[in-house]
Amino acid sequence: MANIGDYRKDFDILNSGDYVYFDNAATSQRPNQVLDAISNFYRTANANPLRGLYDWSIAATDMYEDSRRVVADFIGAATPEEIIFTRNTSESLNLVAYSYGLDNVSEGDEVVISVMEHHSNILPWQMVCRKKNAKLVYLEPDEEGVISKEEYESKITDRTKVVAIGHVSNVMGVTNPVKEIVAYAKSKGAIVVVDGAQSTPHMKINVQDLGADFFAFSGHKMLGPMGIGVLYGRKELLENMSPFLTGGEMIEYVTRTDATYAELPHKFEAGTVNASGAVGLAEAIRYLQNVGFEAIEAQEQKLTALLMEGMSKLPYIKIYGSKDPKKHCGIVTFTIDGVHPHDISSVLNDDHVCIRAGHHCAQPLMQFIGEGSTARASLYFYNTEEEVKIFLEKLAKVREVMGYGA
Numbered sequence: 288m289a290n291i292g293d294y295r296k297d298f299d300i301l302n303s304g305d306y307v308y309f310d311n312a313a314t315s316q317r318p319n320q321v322l323d324a325i326s327n328f329y330r331t332a333n334a335n336p337l338r339g340l341y342d343w344s345i346a347a348t349d350m351y352e353d354s355r356r357v358v359a360d361f362i363g364a365a366t367p368e369e370i371i372f373t374r375n376t377s378e379s380l381n382l383v384a385y386s387y388g389l390d391n392v393s394e395g396d397e398v399v400i401s402v403m404e405h406h407s408n409i410l411p412w413q414m415v416c417r418k419k420n421a422k423l424v425y426l427e428p429d430e431e432g433v434i435s436k437e438e439y440e441s442k443i444t445d446r447t448k449v450v451a452i453g454h455v456s457n458v459m460g461v462t463n464p465v466k467e468i469v470a471y472a473k474s475k476g477a478i479v480v481v482d483g484a485q486s487t488p489h490m491k492i493n494v495q496d497l498g499a500d501f502f503a504f505s506g507h508k509m510l511g512p513m514g515i516g517v518l519y520g521r522k523e524l525l526e527n528m529s530p531f532l533t534g535g536e537m538i539e540y541v542t543r544t545d546a547t548y549a550e551l552p553h554k555f556e557a558g559t560v561n562a563s564g565a566v567g568l569a570e571a572i573r574y575l576q577n578v579g580f581e582a583i584e585a586q587e588q589k590l591t592a593l594l595m596e597g598m599s600k601l602p603y604i605k606i607y608g609s610k611d612p613k614k615h616c617g618i619v620t621f622t623i624d625g626v627h628p629h630d631i632s633s634v635l636n637d638d639h640v641c642i643r644a645g646h647h648c649a650q651p652l653m654q655f656i657g658e659g660s661t662a663r664a665s666l667y668f669y670n671t672e673e674e675v676k677i678f679l680e681k682l683a684k685v686r687e688v689m690g691y692g693a
């Protein structure tokens with residue numbers, strides 16, 4: 288059994304200088320195995336997949352569809368046809384809103400989301416409700432970001448057609464009770480879309496166990512390349528949905544006035560697909576499975592505990608979310624009295640420490656917690672205790688650098 292620290296050698300960027308990368312919730316870094324898999328595709332099987340009748344195109348198609356099978360197994364889909372490759376979580380969530388929401392939400396219906404959602408899981412539903420004259424209902428968490436049973440049972444009703452909920456908040460780090468929300472939503476006749484962008488990199492996902500009707504995530508947050516995302520959808524729902532984007536690859540037959548569409552999953556994959564991205568994502572999945580989510584979770588929880596314990600010694604720092612480091616998924620959002628989050632990030636960057644500052648595409652949540660913006664450190668399994676110590680040492684200097692007393 289490899290030691291968790293043995294994997295860091297695979298990430299050249301992390302070993303190329305003195306940078307401390309604590310912005311993994313925005314995007315992760317990539318191991319050489321993923322970069323080599325992408326390079327290998329272009330060096331040995333690069334052709335436009337799915338339509339060509341020659342060896343390279345057949346090889347590219349095989350690599351693309353093998354990657355789909357890897358993704359389906361990874362998240363417990365019933366069949367690979369339930370896996371749609373998109374560009375990212377944002378596109379996946381828009382696909383559901385446009386192709387399912389507009390056809391199934393009617394005037395007077397309700398769509399339930401939470402105030403903690405990322406804009407990618409708010410704006411598509413604002414669009415649906417505006418176009419269909421339906422009502423958008425917000426679940427509100429407690430101070431630690433927990434959505435209570437009373438809260439979701441009071442707001443998910445017989446008028447609810449869609450519940451769209453983040454699995455893990457990219458600000459609070461809290462894991463929502465998705466399985467319970469799904470069960471209750473189904474008892475009310477609603478379908479559930481789960482935004483898995485911040486959970487899939489950190490924990491074992493089984494979409495059938497969750498009961499999700501749709502599940503979205505991005506390759507770039509889990510060691511994969513940018514530009515490849517996934518939408519899982521229950522086959523019987525996808526089969527009855529209109530295409531989202533139209534054009535090449537996704538048709539059976541086209542006349543001057545009409546067209547019939549390809550079978551799943553190709554109906555939802557218009558144009559030349561991101562075959563190399565899918566191959567890179569499949570390699571990222573194999574890499575994560577080799578590390579193991581138990582080891583990933585243990586390392587993240589150990590580092591988050593060290594981080595929060597050190598930050599708690601600085602009285603001018605406020606941490607958002609749970610006081611329990613085990614309930615942060617590696618995400619620690621904070622403010623420093625008197626210092627704008629952008630200045631926190633800039634001062635830390637002077638010491639080669641990379642964190643995120645801003646609204647994190649979660650402005651309704653910022654309004655809910657009464658902040659315009661916050662700073663956020665987010666860890667992954669390849670970060671180290673030494674990096675946490677460096678972060679804490681540099682963080683303790685920020686106020687001084689900004690002209691405040693220590």
Ligand SMILES: Cc1ncc(COP(=O)(O)O)c(CN[C@@H]2CONC2=O)c1O
Nearest residue numbers: 312313375376377405407457484485505
């Ligand atoms: C919870 C959540 N949902 C959806 C998205 C959108 O993902 P894509 O950008 O891959 O479509 C993000 C991105 N997270 C942002 C991106 O940068 N920092 C963040 O926290 C997210 O954290």
